[in-house]
Amino acid sequence: MPRFSVIVPVHKVQAYLHECLDSVLLQSFTDFELIAVDDHSPDGCGPILDAYAADDPRVTVLHLPENVGLGRARNRGTARARGDYLLYLDSDDTLTPGALQAVADRLDATGDPELLVYDYARTYWDGTVARNARADLVTERVEGSPEVFRLVDRPELLRLLAVAWNKVYRRDFVARQGLSFPPGYYEDTPWTFPALLTASSIATLDRVCVHYRQRRRGNILSTTSRRHFDVFAQYDRVFAFLDSRPGLERWRPVLYRRMTDHFAAIHNSPERLPRPARAEFFRISRAYCRRYRAAPAATCPPQPARLRLRRLLVRLGTHRTFRLLSRASRLRAFLMARARAVHAFARRAALRVHYALQRSRPLDDSLAVFSAYWNRGYACNPAAIEAKVRELAPHIRTAWITTPEHAHTLPPGVQRLNPGSPAFWSALARARYLVSNTNLTQAYVKRPGQLHLQTHHGTPLKSMGLDLRHYPAGADGMDFAKLLQRADRWDYSLSSNPHSTLVWERAYPAAYTTLEFGYPRNDVFHTATAEDVARLRAELGIPAGATAVLYAPTHRDYRRGWRPHLDLARVARLLGPGFVLLVRPHYFYDGEPEGELPDGVLDVSRHPSVEDLCLASDALVTDYSSLMFDYANLDRPLVLHAPDWETYRAARGTYFDVTGTPPGPVARTEDELVDLFATGAWRGPHARELRTAFRERFCPYDDGRAAERVVRHLFLGEPLAALPMPVPPAERSPAPAFVPPVPGVPPAEGGSCPASASSSPLSRSRAM
Structure with a gap:
């Protein structure tokens, strides 16, 4: 069966x-x-x-x-x-x-x-x-x-x-x-x-x-025909069913209203009924409303006045009044839409004139404009570069494009540009430097002399750019011609590894120069200290003796909303009190999950920095998120939870089989995942071998000085030969994992120390 x-x-x-x-x-x-x-x-x-x-x-x-x-x-x-x-x-x-x-x-x-x-x-x-x-x-x-x-x-x-x-x-x-x-x-x-x-x-x-x-x-249903009169016989069947089930009588008022709305919808669809048949359809609708009329039940929620009036007119059979009011409603909606359109057009026209005038002014050599994640705040590679600009090139003023709701993420001294405002257009017109991890607005006109750096926001596992042409769920109506026009504005494309370099050049074919400098957002993984790690864990409320597992799955183009593939309560219960799960949905889900989380699970969805969460954790569990490539820099255990790999790959497309060359052990089911932790396989010799190979392949340039290389080359004009060469992965010393202090024993040099309540100096960027 x-x-x-x-x-x-x-x-x-x-x-x-x-x-x-x-x-x-x-x-x-x-x-x-x-x-x-x-x-x-x-x-x-x-x-x-x-x-x-x-x-x-x-x-x-x-x-x-x-x-x-x-x-x-x-x-x-x-x-x-x-x-x-x-x-x-x-x-x-x-x-x-x-x-x-x-x-x-x-x-x-x-x-x-x-x-x-x-x-x-x-x-x-x-x-x-x-x-x-x-x-x-x-x-x-x-x-x-x-x-x-x-x-x-x-x-x-x-x-x-x-x-x-x-x-x-x-x-x-x-x-x-x-x-x-x-x-x-x-x-x-x-x-x-x-x-x-x-x-x-x-x-x-x-x-x-x-x-x-x-x-x-x-x-x-879009064919003009008298066959649409069939709807009356179907509602006869609906109410006959109700009559045969006395226990369902309570639903009569609801279905009556549903029927009335259905009649009105058919009548208002010009492609369904022949024009001469509309009055007849309305007369029969009135008869059916009288036949099956039911007073609203006390449990029925109140309805908008517009709906109540429409149902009344159908019930009364006032066809001409109904048509007149329908036309009046459409006219009112049309006029309001036109008024809004005229206002919006006038504002856009004024801003276009303002932008054109600003473009006639000289470029401002001391202004750099940054943005990240479609203006969601101070984050990712642009944030790390902006901080390094203020350190190494203090003569350059920095401004950040973001909305008021994300204004609190900006550090002191960084000007905020509200998207679409006159100040925003002035900055785009005159800034010498523009840095973003997504594309700037289509209306931006690149000026000679402006330097535009595209930093991207992750090593690509899933299909990107032109490679999405065969994956409509991921493309979501993307205009590929406009995409290439935006890529043509890039002067530089930042890459974190040779794999990314090849993907970006194929997915975004344009005349930019690739900078294989590493990802600045990952610098903190090499500059953070044991004290920083201990402080972050204390701020998150992680018990001193617990193993913190960061669970950070990616989003699915074919699914709406946050719904984890793990039963978080069950996993936390099976792992036991020695573990705590830090749950971090993809940023597309805007702060979900909702509701109370079980014991052993911490909701870190609204934490401003995923890099801080990585530093505070002892291991990462993810599926297909690009976070795995960043986390590998820490040389801490990674576990791949891939319950729907075939589905994800078919819907979105991927560049390689990550389950074949994973950053750590692979679990296909929830029970397999729990077993990896129960047996210690998550951090065993095989896990280390996989992680080392993955790190060598995807982290060749991330040595803690990526932002420095960007600023010295682009903002200070230093030649490539003068920049520090990346340190090989085997010779690096990433931030140490947390080691609980032993009472009465001072921490070793460079080791962990008791947690401090002072604020974190680390990057406030977020990426996944």
Whole structure:
């Protein structure tokens, strides 16, 4: 019995069918059957399906003798299904890479609920991908609601698009409730609501699992036809279902409002109803509102006045008033949008004039402008370079581009430039030096004589730049032509190792000069002292005798929000009181995780410096984060936790197999990870051998003087030959790991000392 039965009804989709089937059959999770129902398709779909069935035993094809429609075709597939769970996929849509594995993992984590709701994204013919606008409704953690729940705990799920393909259903649940699809255009409506209403256990998966294709032509719901009147019969079925289940009567007011909104949406969609049929549709809508009218329940949340008015007009059947108000609402929205646009245009025009005037003025040889992480504050390589500029080149004024919320990260004496302000444009126009780890705004015009240094923000494991062309999840609508235009503005590209040099030159082909100086943000790993390490641990609240493990996973382009691949409470419990986990999500997640963390786990997501966290830790556990390349400089144990390597590699693309040449032991599962620490393998001889080879390969230039080399060459004009040569990794002395002091015994020279409460002098940069 397979875990999933994936049911795909097929009719007149030969142009999209290969992509749909491949998206299922190439999933990393393989315990499924695919049941394709050929709904008497008149094109080449039937032979395509037969070819797939001949090549893959997981594929079963049902050829129907006549066209029965989407709903009944699904029923035929359901009757043949053997899987624990049913998953419906329309034949012009696709599953995202790793979707089935994510669904299977979530089902396991939530005890096999009867229903699991996941998210989707709309994909357009021009390549645009837009996630469901109501993605917040499928969040996995809601305050006051259990992780596995009934609809009464989260009734807002009824506001999701009423479709069958954004859920998986336990097959015994479908059979027990007698759920089936009716004929008609809107067959998902009387399926979705009964399924949600009757499920005794529901869970959510906050992940895009389906790409919902928006076709230019041929989409049923965007076809102008009287067949949209079918929606009335479908709501007859919904309310008949309610009548047959007296225990569900409480949901009548909610479904009544949902029905009214649905009628209004169809009426307001000009591509659906023929113009002469709109008044008739409105009259029938009024009759249905009277037939199924239900007073709002006391538990129903208050609704906006706009929605209440719209429902009242539908209920009264005042078609002309409804049309007039709809037009007035659209006109008001149009005028307000135009007013905002005019204001924004005027401001942009004034700033363009200001910027042009500033560009006519001489360059300021004593001004350097810095930014990092899309203006998120004082961080990373630019921060280390800025600090070194103030030390070695005090005649240069430094200014930092960041928003007010990150102003507190700036050191004293550094001017803040608010993005988009007149001062911002003046600085971009006149600064001799510009340093950033991401690209400056597209509107920036490079002037002759300006020196632009691109520092990057990590050694590339995942695909970057032009190499993302074949990975839409990672590219996320990226304009590659504009990307290259921005790269053309770089004078210098900073590299931390030969691997990065080769990747940057291929991924960002432009005429810049590569500086193989190392990463300035890693200098602190060689300049920090034992006293600094002890102080950082004390500030973080790490017990003196505990082994601190920094857990820093990277983000996934195909997943929304922070959801660790580890059960943090379980791992902390199994490791025992001698360990403490420092949990650091990727900075894209803006300070998550949320909620109370278990004993033995410290949330360091809002700590301003990941470098400080590395210094305070005894080991790093990561998956595919570039932090591993930086951490290797400390020559401390690293463990790779790679539970979804194949999925990650397929979705984003990578430059090499890090599980084949890892920086330390590799754990595929949570139990394997715990076992590595329990047996001591995380810091054994084999771990050291792996770490040494990794360090030699990826840390040849990071010797603690990278920022000095940058400042002396770019800001002070010293030739390359005069710069200090990098010290080989084997000859370096990185910051020592913490050693608890022995009472009554003074620390050895250069060793650890008791923690101090004074503030840290270390870098405030952050990177991952």
